[in-house]
Amino acid sequence: MNQIASLPRRGFLQVSAALGAFTLGIRPPEAAAQGAAQGTTPATAPEVNAWVVVKPDDSIIIRIARSEMGQGTLTGLAQLVAEELNADWSKVSTEYPTPGQNLARNRAWGNMSTGGSRGIRESHDYVRKGGAAARMMLVEAAAQGWGVPAAECRAANSTITHQPSGRTTTYGKVAEAAARLTPPTDIPLRDPKDWTIAGKPLPRLDTVDKTNGRQVYGADLVLPGMLNAAIRDCPVFGGKVASFDAAKVAGMPGVKKVVPVGETAVAVIADTWWRAKTALDALPVTWDNGPNAQVSSASIAEVLKAGLEAPEAAVGNRAGDARTAIAGAARRVEATYGYPFQNHATMEPMNATAVWTPERCEVWTPTQNGEAALAATSEAAGLPPGRCEVHKIHLGGGFGRRGAVHDWVRQAVEIAKQMPGTPVKLLWSREEDMLHGRYHPITQCKLTGALDADGNLTGLAMRISGQSIVAGIFPQNIRDGRDPVVFQGLSPGGEEGAFGYAIPNILIDHAMRNPHVPPGFWRGVNLNQNAVYVECFMDELAHAAGKDPLEFRRALLKNSPKHLAVLNAVAERGGWGQPAPEGRARGLAQIMGFGSYVAACAEVSVNPAGELTIHRITAATDPGHAVNPQQIAAQVEGSFVYGLSAALHGECTVAEGRIEQENFDTYPVMRMAEMPAVEAILMPSGGFWGGVGEPTIAVAAPAVLNAIFAATGKRVRQLPLKHADLRRA
Amino acid sequence: MARLNINGRVVEIAAEDDTPLLWAIREQAGLTGTKYGCGVAQCGACTVHVDGVATRSCSMPVSAFDESQKIVTIEGLSPDGSHPLQRAWVALDVPQCGYCQSGMIMAAAALLAANPKPSDADIRGEITNICRCGTYNRVQAAIKQAAGGNQANG
Incomplete structure (x- = not known):
């Protein structure tokens, strides 16, 4: 018996003994409840493999292991499978295998975790192989049926053609036979250059039910x-x-x-x-x-402040001798920044x-x-x-x-x-949700830069003091007091988030200080505040050196062509170097995170009353390969809502040990009236797979803060912005 | 016991007088397209029409209503999802997680009924619903498209 045939294909959904199985997400509650009561969903279609089910009517179900939460991964993953399957996209639908099924089948669907912008970049290889293997088996089954070599057959659009004779059949007709075949072991994948389904700006598969009330949450x-x-x-x-x-x-x-x-x-x-x-x-x-009933935001801030000067700290990035460089600098620049607790505030509690x-x-x-x-x-x-x-x-x-x-x-x-x-x-009520979040971690950061007589940056020391998410959630992953995730975007290299600037003497370290407020992974995670710290300070250094912030960065990014490319793209499209419209000013930021290179140019104005308007953001992303460009654009736009909400408003404060904000009246978030125009520049350079759900969040705040400085001469170093007085002095 | 006219049907609501209209719609009438987001009329996820006016149903008690008032929920906006806004929403792939979108569409439908050709400023002034995924620009573009304007973003 081959591997595929031994799997419990029939009754895929008939898994539940106690309540019965349940088809998710596509039916209204009444129908859902009925399904649960009846205990089964007919599952007569053959499973070609774990990822692909083909029904006799040629409809195709692609199994999705990651969770759809708005980011479009369901459609993107289906595109990758369908691409290799040579499927008729109009006949594709999706379903979630359950975690219990994954357990029972020795994790046939791999990791189900959906975070860190990893849905596609972590699973593209095996989901594409799932689609390709299914296609090979369908072709083989057709060829066996005709008694011809599979090499003489081609599959396209869910149809298999025996090229010499012109005979055709469809996936639905051969799926049952295909399911009995031994799966291939050598599974070549298509070059992304040849994609026809993946890489295309296809509409999402889950839109209609979100416009008529039928989507079940x-x-x-x-x-x-x-x-x-x-x-x-x-x-x-x-x-x-x-x-x-x-x-x-x-x-x-x-x-x-x-x-x-x-x-x-x-x-x-x-x-x-x-x-x-x-x-x-x-x-x-x-x-x-x-024991925490006396803790307040002020007491937490004191603890973090002490961490800025503490002798002990875990090192994230070290080269040369930053302290000596700073001590001998022609000019020293120093600044301290802070980033607050924030609630995720998902719309559904x-x-x-x-x-x-x-x-x-x-x-x-x-x-x-x-x-x-x-x-x-x-x-x-x-x-x-x-x-x-x-x-x-x-x-x-x-x-x-x-x-x-x-x-x-x-x-x-x-x-x-x-x-x-x-x-x-x-x-949970909204109040419960606000009071019992897993909050964006609180940190402060002291940065010290060394400039030589020509205004070149010769040394940078960056001390982060504050909370570790990993210590709060996976303490077993802390080694020697070091949380590597704290250094997102600041690492000396690597595929996840390499620090792009070439600075001869550098020391980036972290004094872990964990308040009692539970931290969590918050869209963008630590890249968000790290980008504020680094990119706003780069702006400060450029001004101290008397240099243009773009030229200052360009000189330091000469060895980081991908970082430089996205920065140049937003500078050009955002009009850097050209006069801004009357009353407006621009700011830049770039960083690498979640495997992608991102940059933004923000254009803002501040009126005499100190009121900020963010007019326009130009944002560039190089995610390597782009699976659905229009969904990437949606993620980039959305990331600015999330990132700018955080920059403008997002703050949970602590009094008597508890969070003070209980609803959207005291925890305001960005609404449409504050939303800038966003132009997303997608520049996939190929050869790697980066995430897109999070990276551009990180450049939102620093680009805007740098633009505010350009407009007002005021540096905002403590977020959120709502506390800052932007009135002209 | 209240009698409510929801989507053209009169429904008997077995709930206390101070039960918010939202929860009568969701738990008594069984229409779950209208969402709970905040309970304090801040987020707009619970928006329905009452005699054509966009109303945040989480903060209105059922006792404030009788069957003479026509309540319309997302399920009743059109029989088949063919309201111009629903079509524009699909055409521009507006929703992300989608949880706020029923309320967004209902707020937008009330806006268009009162102001068939809204300017960008009208839209930005009138649509105050919260979306955390960040669909605002596509929402704005879809409203313009439904109103017969161009599809331009922003």
């Missing part, structure tokens, strides 16, 4: 007999529940049960979510605020639906990492992973919040354990 899920839960976790991190008085709300409409959730939280379960929330709001709870029995636990949740959600489910359920399942549901935003830590899944399972056999949907 986790918060929309309805299962038969389902109850709803609202939760309140101790607002002070590290605190716990001292007591609550369930009797006070037990008689309120719809209330079924009031339950503790671990030591730190309490939840109300009711027939509807609104009734659960109403009762929760009325529930008397006494908190034990624990955290949620999960769980059903638990002593034998089995199932969870439905929007997650960026199905396998991590399964692990969290298993742990919270007290059941082995093989007796648990997670059904991934479309995400109403992820941005890193729904990836590494599945705190809401654990809560949902702990609640469901207290209602055995009953599905319970836990939905």
